[in-house]
Amino acid sequence: MAMQTKQTQDRPSTDRIEKRFEVRAPRARVWRAIADANEFGAWFGLKLEGAFAPGRAVRGRLTIAKYDHLTLELQIERIDPEHYFSYRWHPYAIDPKVDYSTEPTTLVEFRLDEMEGGTSTAVTIVESGFDRIPLARRAEAFRMNDAGWASQAKKLAQYVA
Amino acid sequence: MSPSRAAAFKLPDAAPLFAALGDTRRLGLLGRLSADGPLSIRRLSEGTGVTRQAVTRHLEALGRAGLVRDARRGRERVFALDAKRLEIARQYLDRVAAQWDAAADRLKAFVEDTRHH
Numbered sequence: 001m002a003m004q005t006k007q008t009q010d011r012p013s014t015d016r017i018e019k020r021f022e023v024r025a026p027r028a029r030v031w032r033a034i035a036d037a038n039e040f041g042a043w044f045g046l047k048l049e050g051a052f053a054p055g056r057a058v059r060g061r062l063t064i065a066k067y068d069h070l071t072l073e074l075q076i077e078r079i080d081p082e083h084y085f086s087y088r089w090h091p092y093a094i095d096p097k098v099d100y101s102t103e104p105t106t107l108v109e110f111r112l113d114e115m116e117g118g119t120s121t122a123v124t125i126v127e128s129g130f131d132r133i134p135l136a137r138r139a140e141a142f143r144m145n146d147a148g149w150a151s152q153a154k155k156l157a158q159y160v161a
Numbered sequence: 162m163s164p165s166r167a168a169a170f171k172l173p174d175a176a177p178l179f180a181a182l183g184d185t186r187r188l189g190l191l192g193r194l195s196a197d198g199p200l201s202i203r204r205l206s207e208g209t210g211v212t213r214q215a216v217t218r219h220l221e222a223l224g225r226a227g228l229v230r231d232a233r234r235g236r237e238r239v240f241a242l243d244a245k246r247l248e249i250a251r252q253y254l255d256r257v258a259a260q261w262d263a264a265a266d267r268l269k270a271f272v273e274d275t276r277h278h
Contacts, residue, residue: 014247014251014253017258019262021269023273025272029272044267044268130254131250135227135250138253139249141253
């Protein structure tokens with residue numbers, strides 16, 4: 001699938017990521033999959049307790065294998081029907097023993113644009129604010145994931161050693 | 162990964178890296194160290210119109226954020242870039258990006274599956 005990640009070549013950002021991809025469905029259908037908490041949970045892998053509304057904090061337990069002991073909280077920011085949806089959360093809050101609530105959050109934004117006469121939709125996902133996340137916490141993200149990141153952790157260990 | 166390796170990832174402090182970068186003078190010092198390699202405080206102060214004391218303070222702020230390291234060379238203190246932290250920040254973002262790639266694939270599959278319409 002065609003996926004673009006925007007990064008400035010000369011000075012790569014460590015603060016934000018941006019994904020833009022096309023979904024073969026009308027915008028109204030894609031919107032429902034993002035703004036309806038049940039549908040969002042279905043593809044994201046999250047069992048959310050309650051509907052999305054601006055200013056509301058919606059909690060949910062992850063349904064992804066190996067992570068189903070973890071609860072996330074989405075602080076809903078803005079809902080602009082069929083165009084824009086945003087929330088804040090604590091990225092990689094995957095250590096149940098850590099209280100992340102006092103730490104800065106990142107902003108996750110979804111933007112929808114109609115394509116090809118309405119049969120297709122361009123989805124843009126931006127997550128930003130990582131530079132405010134303590135670096136030690138970012139380094140821990142490698143430590144916390146035991147399986148998939150083993151090779152990354154090894155690479156990192158070479159830097160830290 | 163061995164426990165000692167795991168412990169190595171617990172960095173000593175949580176000082177926000179980019180707060181240290183939020184100063185044109187400090188960015189300038191990083192630029193010099195990046196271009197010219199390890200330099201003494203004397204060399205870093207030359208021609209800048211800034212006192213050695215001020216340059217030292219900026220370098221120490223960069224040091225606390227883990228961006229530079231210092232060493233003694235004879236009677237001089239020499240500073241050099243420490244790329245580890247920037248590398249951690251960059252690799253972390255790669256991990257986050259990979260997770261969003263996977264989530265985007267799931268969103269696309271979910272929406273395009275007519276059973277969900």
